[in-house]
Amino acid sequence: MRRTQYVPTTDWLPLDKSPFLMRVVILTDAAQVARRAADVICQCVNKKPDAVLGLATGGTPLGAYRELAERFSRGQISFSHCTSFNLDEYVGLPVSHPESYRSFMDRHLFSLTDFASDRCFLPDGNAADFEQACLEYERGIAEAGGIDLQLLGIGSDGHIAFNEPGSSLSSRTRLKALTQQTREDNARFFSSIEEVPELAVTMGIGTILDAKQVLLLATGSGKASAVRAFIEGPVTSQVPASALQLHPHVTVLLDEAAAAWLVRRPYYDHVESIQRRLEQATKAPSEG
Numbered sequence: 008m009r010r011t012q013y014v015p016t017t018d019w020l021p022l023d024k025s026p027f028l029m030r031v032v033i034l035t036d037a038a039q040v041a042r043r044a045a046d047v048i049c050q051c052v053n054k055k056p057d058a059v060l061g062l063a064t065g066g067t068p069l070g071a072y073r074e075l076a077e078r079f080s081r082g083q084i085s086f087s088h089c090t091s092f093n094l095d096e097y098v099g100l101p102v103s104h105p106e107s108y109r110s111f112m113d114r115h116l117f118s119l120t121d122f123a124s125d126r127c128f129l130p131d132g133n134a135a136d137f138e139q140a141c142l143e144y145e146r147g148i149a150e151a152g153g154i155d156l157q158l159l160g161i162g163s164d165g166h167i168a169f170n171e172p173g174s175s176l177s178s179r180t181r182l183k184a185l186t187q188q189t190r191e192d193n194a195r196f197f198s199s200i201e202e203v204p205e206l207a208v209t210m211g212i213g214t215i216l217d218a219k220q221v222l223l224l225a226t227g228s229g230k231a232s233a234v235r236a237f238i239e240g241p242v243t244s245q246v247p248a249s250a251l252q253l254h255p256h257v258t259v260l261l262d263e264a265a266a267a268w269l270v271r272r273p274y275y276d277h278v279e280s281i282q283r284r285l286e287q288a289t290k291a292p293s294e295g
């Protein structure tokens with residue numbers, strides 16, 4: 008019997024323009040992850056200059072922030088109409104402490120770009136009334152129209168933001184006690200583990216799932232086990248990032264080391280090659 012090869016037509020949308028997709032993209036190294044992450048963020052802001060961005064701290068997004076700052080300095084992107092909400096903040100650190108997440112964001116992104124300081128929000132780690140402050144944070148996100156693109160890292164214990172294993176999958180912004188593992192992981196930013204705060208205010212998993220699009224980055228072999236668990240394991244509060252399997256539009260950018268434990272790697276690479284063909288086919292002629 009004669010077989011004809013099935014060739015996708017240009018009527019198809021690139022896979023990530025259709026909803027209901029967890030796109031797993033495996034890149035060679037952290038530098039490529041940073042560039043692709045910056046591409047996704049710039050695409051979002053170019054399409055919607057007043058986009059609401061959910062931002063993350065930690066070692067992982069630093070390369071992407073450097074890319075964004077460089078693109079801004081070359082005049083390729085502006086954030087002047089954006090609003091941002093960060094995922095979390097330590098409890099009890101003065102805002103001026105170099106390791107407060109406010110200081111981190113000022114140092115690595117806000118002061119290097121044109122984000123409007125009165126539209127860059129972080130949870131208040133020194134609130135007099137945390138319950139009230141958390142409600143107001145959630146209200147602020149809703150009043151801004153919801154988060155268009157939420158950037159995430161992942162903890163070696165599978166946490167997203169500071170939603171530690173066991174967090175309710177429908178949780179909202181609240182106080183959370185950090186696990187010993189997280190405090191050990193973050194001790195590298197402080198002079199000793201005793202200095203790492205025990206509590207944080209964090210968006211909940213429900214808050215994150217409300218974002219219209221999610222972009223999770225993971226690099227390095229220390230994340231390989233958590234990456235395998237959240238992409239290929241069951242949805243469980245024991246691996247908070249696994250809740251992203253319920254989200255309709257997630258892009259995961261991994262370097263080789265973080266992807267090393269994925270069992271279905273050949274399939275993700277196959278889907279990615281189809282994705283690239285479709286994107287090429289649907290590019291406007293002017294885009295070359």
Ligand code: PGA
Pocket residue numbers: 064065066067068159160161162163166167168
């Ligand atoms: P890291 O933290 O980027 O510093 O590894 C990620 C996280 O804890 O979410």
